[in-house]
Structures are given as C-alpha cells and as structure tokens.
Amino acid sequence: MDYAQEALNGSVLAGARLIRLLEEGDPAGIEGLKKIYPHAGQAFMIGITGPPGAGKSTLVDRIITEFRGRGKKVGVIAIDPSSPFSGGAILGDRVRMQRHATDEGVFVRSMATRGHLGGLSRATFQAALVLDAMGYDIVLVETVGVGQDEVEIVDLAHTTAVVSLPGMGDDIQAMKAGILEIGDIFIVNKADRVGSDDVVRQLQVMLEMRDYSATNWTPPVLKTIASKSEGIIELVDAFLEHRDHLVSTGILDTRVEERELHFFKELVKEMAYEKINTAAGGAKKYAMLTEALKKRETDPYSAAETLMEHLKVDM
Amino acid sequence: MKKYRVLIAKPGLDGHDRGAKVIAKFLQESGFEVVYTGLHQTPEQIVTSALQEAVDAVGISVLSGSHNYVFTEVVELMKAKGIGEIPVFGGGTIPEDDIPPLMEKGVKALFRPGTPLDEILAKIKEIIG
Ligand SMILES: Nc1nc2c(ncn2[C@@H]2O[C@H](COP(=O)(O)OP(=O)(O)OP(=O)(O)O)[C@@H](O)[C@H]2O)c(=O)[nH]1
Ligand SMILES: [Mg+2]
Numbered sequence: 274m275d276y277a278q279e280a281l282n283g284s285v286l287a288g289a290r291l292i293r294l295l296e297e298g299d300p301a302g303i304e305g306l307k308k309i310y311p312h313a314g315q316a317f318m319i320g321i322t323g324p325p326g327a328g329k330s331t332l333v334d335r336i337i338t339e340f341r342g343r344g345k346k347v348g349v350i351a352i353d354p355s356s357p358f359s360g361g362a363i364l365g366d367r368v369r370m371q372r373h374a375t376d377e378g379v380f381v382r383s384m385a386t387r388g389h390l391g392g393l394s395r396a397t398f399q400a401a402l403v404l405d406a407m408g409y410d411i412v413l414v415e416t417v418g419v420g421q422d423e424v425e426i427v428d429l430a431h432t433t434a435v436v437s438l439p440g441m442g443d444d445i446q447a448m449k450a451g452i453l454e455i456g457d458i459f460i461v462n463k464a465d466r467v468g469s470d471d472v473v474r475q476l477q478v479m480l481e482m483r484d485y486s487a488t489n490w491t492p493p494v495l496k497t498i499a500s501k502s503e504g505i506i507e508l509v510d511a512f513l514e515h516r517d518h519l520v521s522t523g524i525l526d527t528r529v530e531e532r533e534l535h536f537f538k539e540l541v542k543e544m545a546y547e548k549i550n551t552a553a554g555g556a557k558k559y560a561m562l563t564e565a566l567k568k569r570e571t572d573p574y575s576a577a578e579t580l581m582e583h584l585k586v587d588m
Numbered sequence: 589m590k591k592y593r594v595l596i597a598k599p600g601l602d603g604h605d606r607g608a609k610v611i612a613k614f615l616q617e618s619g620f621e622v623v624y625t626g627l628h629q630t631p632e633q634i635v636t637s638a639l640q641e642a643v644d645a646v647g648i649s650v651l652s653g654s655h656n657y658v659f660t661e662v663v664e665l666m667k668a669k670g671i672g673e674i675p676v677f678g679g680g681t682i683p684e685d686d687i688p689p690l691m692e693k694g695v696k697a698l699f700r701p702g703t704p705l706d707e708i709l710a711k712i713k714e715i716i717g
C-alpha cells in the first residue's frame with residue numbers, strides 16, 4: 274500500500290501507518306513525508322502545554338467538541354513521557370478524549386517522548402504534517418506535563434496556550450523563566466477551585482512586564498473549568514483571534530519560513546554527519562582528528578577544516 | 589529496534605479497571621508503549637482507537653460477563669476496518685468453556701485470572717511476532 278497516497282485520499286489506516294513509520298525512523302516514512310508535503314500547510318496548529326495534571330487533556334477534549342461544532346476536522350497528538358528505566362510508556366491522555374473516538378472528523382494519536390527532551394517526541398512535527406496533509410483543519414498538540422525548559426512546542430505550533438491552575442503558588446513565579454515566555458494565550462484551568470483569581474492576577478502582573486512591541490499581541494489570560502466545559506467558547510475564539518492576528522501581520526508566514534529553514538539546517542547537519550561516516554575513510558579520519566583534539570595536537574577549527582578537505586566538501 | 593505498541597481497553601458498564609491497569613503497568617515496565625483508553629469502551633471505540641494509534645496488538649480486559657459479545661464484535665469490526673491481522677488478546681473472568689469458541693473466532697490469547705505475568709508477556713510477544 275502507498276501509505277502517503279492513501280492517506281491523502283482519506284484513509285485513516287494509511288495515515289496512522291505512515292505516522293508509525295515516521296515514529297520508528299523508517300526511511301519509507303520520509304519518502305511518504307516528501308509526497309504529502311505539498312498538501313500540508315493548511316492546518317492551524319495549536320499547542321497546549323503546562324504542568325502535569327493541569328487539565329490539558331480535558332481541555333483538548335472540550336476544544337475538539339467546540340471546533341467540531343464549528344464544522345472543523347480536528348487532529349490531535351498527545352505526548353506522554355517514556356520511562357527512562359524501561360523505555361516503556363503508558364499513554365493515557367486519550368482516556369479523556371474517547372467520546373470522539375468514533376467521530377470520523379477526529380484523529381487522536383498518542384506518542385511517547387522516547388527520551389526526546391523539549392516536551393515533544395522526535396516525530397511529533399512529522400506526525401502533525403501528516404494530519405495537516407490529510408485535511409484536518411486544526412491540529413492540537415498536547416505536550417508532556419512540563420516544567421519550564423520544555424518549550425519546543427513553539428517551533429511547531431502557530432498558537433501556544435500555557436495552562437496553569439490554582440494552588441501553584443510560587444510555581445507561577447518559577448514558571449516565568451521558561452514557559453511564560455512562550456504563551457500566546459494563558460489558561461487558568463480548574464477555575465472552580467479557590468485561588469484562581471489570584472493566579473489570573475499574578476499572571477497578568479508578570480505579563481505586564483513583558484514587551485509586546487515585536488508581535489503587537491498581548492496574551493489574554495482566560496479562566497476555564499474544563500471538566501464542566503466552561504470558558505471553552507471564549508478560549509476557541511481567542512485561538513482564532515490569535516490566528517487572524519498572525520495572518521494579518523504576516524507573522525505566520527515569517528514563522529513558517531523560519532521553521533522550514535530551521536528544519537532544512539538541521540537536516541543538512543544530520544546528513545553531513547552521516548556523510549562523514551559513510552565516505553571512504555571518513556569515519557577513520559574523524560576518529561583520528563578526535564584523538565588529535567584530545568591530545569591537543571590541533572584545535573576544533575583546524576580539525577573541522579581538515580575533515581571537510583578530506584571529504585572534498587567546500588566549507 | 590521497533591517499539592511494541594499495544595492498546596489496552598476496558599469495555600463494559602462496571603467501573604473496575606484494576607486488571608487493565610495492572611497489565612498496562614506491567615507492559616510499560618517491560619518496555620512496551622501502552623495506549624490506555626480507560627473504562628466503558630464500546631467495541632467501536634476500541635477498534636477506531638486501535639486504527640488511529642497503529643498498535644501492534646489490542647488487549648481487552650473484561651469482568652462484566654459480556655466477553656462473548658465484546659471479543660466477537662471487536663474481531664469482526666477490526667476485519668471490516670482492514671486491521672484484521674492485528675492480534676487481539678484478553679483477560680478477566682472468562683469461563684473455561686467460552687475460551688475455545690472465542691479463539692476459533694480469531695482471538696489470539698485469553699488469560700484467566702492468576703496467569704503469571706511472565707507467561708502473559710511471552711505470549712503477547714509471540715502473537716505480535
Ligand atoms: N476541579 C477540576 N478538575 C479538573 C478540571 N479540568 C480537569 N480536571 C481534572 O484534573 C485531572 C487531570 O486532568 P487531565 O486533563 O488528565 O490533566 P493533564 O494536564 O492532561 O495531565 P497530564 O497529561 O498527566 O500532564 C482529571 O481528574 C480531570 O478530571 C477543572 O476545570 N476543574
Ligand atoms: Mg494529559
């Protein structure tokens with residue numbers, strides 16, 4: 274079966290299998306990706322991030338319902354951590370979204386981090402492209418429950434929502450270092466609990482100290498009670514408002530271009546490295562230069578030049 | 589090496605997913621990625637989840653006595669959706685006499701309460717192949 278072609282024709286089975294190939298790093302996956310690529314670029318990619326247990330999956334479940342009500346097809350990628358000991362994982366985000374399991378306009382894929390740092394898995398971006406090309410209008414990505422350094426979601430999402438919750442206390446202060454920087458929208462979920470207004474105020478104070486002149490967008494702070502579907506309409510409106518803002522200011526195009534460039538550069542690095550290992554004598558030369566570096570017989574700059582010369586690659 | 593991905597589901601009206609959780613945890617500790625769907629799953633939900641998640645096997649935990657219906661339905665639906673080759677296994681309170689007919693219908697392994705976990709693991713690996 275030509276998974277890429279079948280996926281483009283609307284086969285869920287083929288799309289799912291293509292994502293699996295990509296996840297396993299199978300070269301056939303990349304061939305499929307090339308084929309679907311021209312069809313991607315239509316979807317609105319939304320990232321949902323925040324600490325463990327904040328209600329991300331419950332929010333995603335209700336956001337799906339709202340977008341479905343507005344006639345949009347929704348793809349979801351939900352990431353959970355792999356155990357560093359066994360390499361296994363329990364992917365449980367889906368539990369909260371099972372009401373959509375038989376809705377043909379919804380595709381949910383769980384993924385384990387497999388040791389990848391940053392809040393996503395290595396193949397998350399590729400999987401998002403597949404869902405995009407398959408015609409899902411909205412692609413929602415739920416990151417692992419993050420601390421402050423796992424901010425890779427911004428490379429993927431057009432709009433990133435950061436979820437916090439009452440009772441985080443000083444954690445809100447700690448958050449500002451990392452994930453506070455990346456939010457286009459801030460959600461205070463579990464607003465049925467005491468202290469939600471405090472969290473809203475704290476967030477607003479911290480956000481006021483930031484400079485928004487570059488993007489002209491001041492992130493709203495929205496209260497939700499995901500478990501009761503409260504605040505979801507306003508949240509989805511905010512997503513769309515941010516999207517409109519990105520489009521009208523041209524920021525979206527710039528971001529997409531930057532992202533393509535970023536991936537291109539990463540791939541070139543990866544492939545150059547691969548070439549070193551496969552070129553005649555490449556690996557040997559590399560090992561020799563590594564040794565020379567250790568013995569301080571050369572410096573990194575000269576070593577890299579020597580290696581490139583050996584490979585006859587212009588620097 | 590390719591990771592094993594397995595779906596674990598708990599159909600039925602009862603709210604007991606201890607068995608399902610024990611096996612999910614055990615498989616995780618054995619290096620599997622386990623997609624857990626939670627309670628009250630209908631055969632349709634189980635099968636579309638297996639489809640979207642591209643799993644290597646589907647495991648179903650039953651307590652409610654609805655095993656004949658659930659396993660038969662899941663196996664049939666999987667065939668209809670083009671994933672009939674993905675092995676289905678299960679566990680729970682399944683009367684001895686019901687096991688052979690279910691195996692005949694295409695269920696690949698059924699574990700009765702008290703089956704040692706190592707035995708379960710070996711069997712699941714075997715049916716995934
Ligand atoms: N009181 C209250 N509970 C909520 C609300 N939203 C979600 N919950 C509950 O919070 C718990 C965690 O919700 P999840 O949606 O699984 O949280 P999560 O952020 O996806 O968790 P991880 O993926 O494990 O990081 C569940 O028991 C939900 O029912 C809410 O608005 N109010
Ligand atoms: Mg979750």
